[in-house]
Amino acid sequence: MARLLVVGGAGGVGSALVRQRIEKGDTVFATVLNDAEAAAVAAAHGVAVPILRLDLSEADDLREKLAAHLSEMGDIDAVIVCAAISPYGPVETTTLDLFRRTLEINTISGIAIYQAALPILRRTGGRLVFVSSMAGRAAMPFIGAYVASKFALEGVADVMRREAAVQGVKVVLVEPGGIRTGMVDDQLRTIAEKIETLSPDEEALYGNNYRQFQALAQASHSNTASTADDVAAIIASALDAPDPDARYIAGEDAVQLIGLTRSLSDAELDATFAQIYGSAI
Numbered sequence: 491m492a493r494l495l496v497v498g499g500a501g502g503v504g505s506a507l508v509r510q511r512i513e514k515g516d517t518v519f520a521t522v523l524n525d526a527e528a529a530a531v532a533a534a535h536g537v538a539v540p541i542l543r544l545d546l547s548e549a550d551d552l553r554e555k556l557a558a559h560l561s562e563m564g565d566i567d568a569v570i571v572c573a574a575i576s577p578y579g580p581v582e583t584t585t586l587d588l589f590r591r592t593l594e595i596n597t598i599s600g601i602a603i604y605q606a607a608l609p610i611l612r613r614t615g616g617r618l619v620f621v622s623s624m625a626g627r628a629a630m631p632f633i634g635a636y637v638a639s640k641f642a643l644e645g646v647a648d649v650m651r652r653e654a655a656v657q658g659v660k661v662v663l664v665e666p667g668g669i670r671t672g673m674v675d676d677q678l679r680t681i682a683e684k685i686e687t688l689s690p691d692e693e694a695l696y697g698n699n700y701r702q703f704q705a706l707a708q709a710s711h712s713n714t715a716s717t718a719d720d721v722a723a724i725i726a727s728a729l730d731a732p733d734p735d736a737r738y739i740a741g742e743d744a745v746q747l748i749g750l751t752r753s754l755s756d757a758e759l760d761a762t763f764a765q766i767y768g769s770a771i
Contacts, residue, residue, distance in 0.1 A: 492729070493517045493566050497544070497603060498573025500527035502671030502718035503621060503725075505534060507570060510722050511729075512538055519563060521573075546573055546599035547591060553602035560610050568729055569607045570619040571600055574639075576677065578703060579684075580696050581634040589635045596639035597646065604650055608659065617660035619728050620647050621721070624667045624744035628751045631763055632703045651736060662728040663737045667744030668707075668715030678707060702767045716741040 494511055498504040499520025511518050512535065520535075521544045522528045528541050542559050544552055560566060574596045577588055600620055611618060625633060626640030644663060651661035668674070681704045688697055724740040739745050750762060 491515045491517065492568060493519075493564070494729070495519045495521070495542075495560075495563075495566055495569045495607075497521045497546075497569065497571040499539065499541075500530045501572055502669060502673065503666075503721045504570075504572035505531070506718040506722035507572065507725055508535060508539055510719070510726060514726075519566075523573075546595045549594055549598040549602040552599055553606045556603060556606040560607060565614045566607070566610050567614055567616045568619060569603060569611070569616075570621070570725060570729070571603055572621045573599075574621070574623075574636075576633065576636045576673070578633050578636070578677070578681070580632065580699065583692070583696070584635055589638065592635040592639045593642065596636070597642045600643055601646060604661075608654065608657075611659045612654075612657045615658045617662060617729070617734065618650070618654075619662045619664060619725055621725070622647070622663045622665050624665055624739075624741075624747050626663075626665060627748045628759075631767060632699060648736075660734055662734050664721070664725050664728060665737060665739050665744055665748065666716060666721045666724075667741035667747065668710035669721055669741075670711060670715045670717050674707070674711050674715070678704070678711065681707065699767070706767070710743065714741075714743045716743075 496504050496508050499508050500522050508518050519540045520531050521542045623640045625637050626644040629637050647663050685700050721740045724738050728734045
């Protein structure tokens with residue numbers, strides 16, 4: 491049986507993965523951000539899952555604390571990074587602070603985790619799995635900060651994979667499409683609230699874009715999105731395969747969208763996104 495660390499063990503995908511791996515017989519550690527998340531993990535799994543508190547928004551501190559935790563935990567066979575934030579809005583009005591925070595949590599923290607965990611994974615011949623997104627392969631309008639962070643994660647994970655492979659460590663990306671989680675429910679509520687409070691200038695410039703994005707997000711959440719268990723099962727494939735692929739796509743929507751990025755020119759993709767977002771009304 492394996493010993494695993496799930497970063498973001500209270501979230502939808504993280505919690506599903508923790509449950510699935512416990513049922514498989516693995517020993518699972520989970521990281522959380524705060525008391526509420528710790529309580530959620532304890533309520534779901536009891537004392538079976540040791541909890542570590544780590545803040546991904548402070549990557550330097552994260553690297554030091556995680557390295558200290560790992561030195562006390564003994565051998566770990568895999569680290570799976572499930573945590574992320576997904577802000578939305580036009581690039582013009584997204585604050586630079588929000589761009590920095592998104593990159594810190596979604597990308598820089600992944601580098602910190604790699605640096606802290608690599609010595610142990612090198613010793614165990616283990617693997618590091620990052621949950622990325624189809625937005626790391628397709629630059630979807632209205633989620634610029636998230637897209638930037640996931641494109642960056644995809645690139646640096648490729649470098650990690652190529653550098654770590656010769657040391658016996660596998661680095662894997664999982665690329666989901668839409669996922670039905672509580673985070674998306676919260677996002678849909680905030681989108682509706684934002685639309686109600688747009689300034690006249692915002693309404694004139696971007697009101698239609700907000701409504702298009704809202705309609706697309708709602709349609710995905712209701713119809714095409716994967717469940718957290720579906721994505722966790724794909725992560726399990728990356729964990730259990732003797733020689734895992736570099737990337738695993740999770741969800742039919744991700745398969746379709748990533749397929750378009752491979753087959754269409756930039757001009758054709760631009761036209762496709764214009765059609766997708768225009769037809770969302």
